[in-house]
Amino acid sequence: MPHSPQDLHKKLLGKKGERLVEQYLKKQGMRILQKNYRTPFGEADLIAQDGDEIAFVEVKARTNDAFGLPREAVVKSKQQRYYKIAQCFWKQVGKEPNARFDVAEVDEKGEITYYKNAF
Secondary structure (H helix, E strand, O other): OOHHHHHHHHHHHHHHHHHHHHHHHHHOOOOOEEEEEEEEEEEEEEEEEEEEEEEEEEEEEHHHHHOOOHHHOOOHHHHHHHHHHHHHHHHOOOOOOOOEEEEEEEOOOOOOEEOOOOO
């Protein structure tokens, strides 16, 4: 079954948001370790090194806030999936890093609001 134009728009918006946040993180001096890191539990949009911390970053892009603010979409179940994703990453790298979980909101103008230690 083909994807609807709305599904395609959401996917393109999400990819654009991820690219903008990746550029933003690099400008902040962070090093991107993984993009779209997939595990059996789900996907982390970005994983970045920030000094001695590893940031697992969920990117939320929206054209408007009719359905709430982007960060409000990172509900408890999504947070729990991110914890499991982090555990997979830790097993892959062989040690448990000093980790945090961040959320990046991207609005229709491409402006980024970044929440460090969001959950």
